Amino acid sequence: MDRSVLIPLDEKRETITDFYFDKWDRDMDETRRELYTELHKIYGLIRKGVIRVPDTGYILELGVNRCVSFNELCDIFDVKRCVGFDLENVTRHPRVVTVDIRNMDDVLYPAALCVNEVGGWTVTPESRKAAYDWMISNMLPGGVVIEHSNEYSGWEIKEDLQAKGFKVVWMGPIHIVMKKL
Numbered sequence: 001m002d003r004s005v006l007i008p009l010d011e012k013r014e015t016i017t018d019f020y021f022d023k024w025d026r027d028m029d030e031t032r033r034e035l036y037t038e039l040h041k042i043y044g045l046i047r048k049g050v051i052r053v054p055d056t057g058y059i060l061e062l063g064v065n066r067c068v069s070f071n072e073l074c075d076i077f078d079v080k081r082c083v084g085f086d087l088e089n090v091t092r093h094p095r096v097v098t099v100d101i102r103n104m105d106d107v108l109y110p111a112a113l114c115v116n117e118v119g120g121w122t123v124t125p126e127s128r129k130a131a132y133d134w135m136i137s138n139m140l141p142g143g144v145v146i147e148h149s150n151e152y153s154g155w156e157i158k159e160d161l162q163a164k165g166f167k168v169v170w171m172g173p174i175h176i177v178m179k180k181l
């Protein structure tokens with residue numbers, strides 16, 4: 001799928017949910033497969049302890065959609081540590097908070113792991129950036145963030161995170177994993 005032809009959907013909450021809970025489900029099979037495969041690989045490294053996540057702090061996924069990858073986190077970690085966020089909770093997951101991530105400025109969840117899966121840097125740039133800023137401000141020392149790579153996001157995210165005190169622990173074509181020093 002050519003993501004460059006997509007018009008940003010941030011303006012209306014309904015445009016975002018129509019896309020992610022309808023069109024995205026039907027049209028983006030190939031992209032979704034690649035995303036899930038790589039994320040699953042990273043979660044495998046976390047499960048084995050190759051990527052080390054601190055023993056205290058929340059395990060967060062921003063943008064859970066139908067909880068495919070979030071359920072994997074709930075399986076790896078104590079579920080009481082796990083919290084997911086999205087505009088909708090269509091699977092009625094008990095650990096998912098229904099919220100627009102752009103309204104989370106005053107909410108604190110000190111995090112050991114945070115996966116930013118909110119929309120996309122091209123599709124919903126405003127929401128994705130709000131999630132990114134919120135994520136950075138919630139990370140505990142030693143905490144791990146999972147974001148899209150420079151190539152996939154289209155901007156120098158690695159350098160930005162390095163400037164904000166993170167170091168690279170894993171890189172793939174789609175995702176980058178960085179630890180807060």
Ligand SMILES: C[S@@+](CC[C@H](N)C(=O)[O-])C[C@H]1O[C@@H](n2cnc3c(N)ncnc32)[C@H](O)[C@@H]1O
Pocket residue numbers: 016017020062063064065066067068069070085086087088099100101102117118119120124127128
């Ligand atoms: C790529 S999907 C996430 C995929 C998911 N991690 C999975 O395992 O299937 C992106 C999600 O971000 C959510 N999202 C987009 N903008 C948002 C916003 N402003 N606040 C909260 N969630 C948002 C969408 O509703 C969508 O479910």
